[in-house]
Amino acid sequence: xxxYSDFAILDNGTLRKENIExxxxxxxxxxxxxxxxxxxxxxxxxxxKYNYLDQLPKKAIYNKYRHAIYSSNDASMIFLSYMFLSQIxxxxxxxxxxxxxxxxxxxxxxxxxxxxxxxxxx
Numbered sequence: 001x002x003x004y005s006d007f008a009i010l011d012n013g014t015l016r017k018e019n020i021e022x023x024x025x026x027x028x029x030x031x032x033x034x035x036x037x038x039x040x041x042x043x044x045x046x047x048x049k050y051n052y053l054d055q056l057p058k059k060a061i062y063n064k065y066r067h068a069i070y071s072s073n074d075a076s077m078i079f080l081s082y083m084f085l086s087q088i089x090x091x092x093x094x095x096x097x098x099x100x101x102x103x104x105x106x107x108x109x110x111x112x113x114x115x116x117x118x119x120x121x122x
Contacts, residue, residue, distance in 0.1 A: 015041065051111040058114045062088050088114050 019039060026032045036042030048059050065081035072078050092113045099109035 015039070055114055058088060058091075062114050 019035065023032050023035055026035065033042075037046060045056065045060060048056060048063065050056050050059055061084060065084045068081040069078055069085070072081070092115075095112040096109055098104075099112065
């Protein structure tokens with residue numbers, strides 16, 4: 001049985017066991033961020049703009065699949081990319097509807113949306 005703490009497959013590459021062990025020994029969140037800033041995967045992730053930390057993986061996926069739709073020649077990859085993007089877009093629509101329903105400010109609703117780093121318009 002493979003020990004999954006030996007490696008971690010990320011959307012933008014694989015972390016080595018040494019990097020994971022170093023993160024496990026980290027005392028604070030800032031220490032983990034410092035470790036990630038040195039790694040190629042972390043450098044790529046820190047370029048993504050987000051409003052809330054839980055948006056980071058969704059934005060990374062959104063950017064990857066949006067790029068795949070325009071750059072891939074593989075029909076199955078384009079279809080899967082479209083399916084993932086449509087799921088994120090559905091979450092955006094739900095956030096807009098619930099934001100209006102609960103009288104959340106426009107700016108707060110915009111912060112909840114996962115977009116491609118372009119200003120959103122409601």
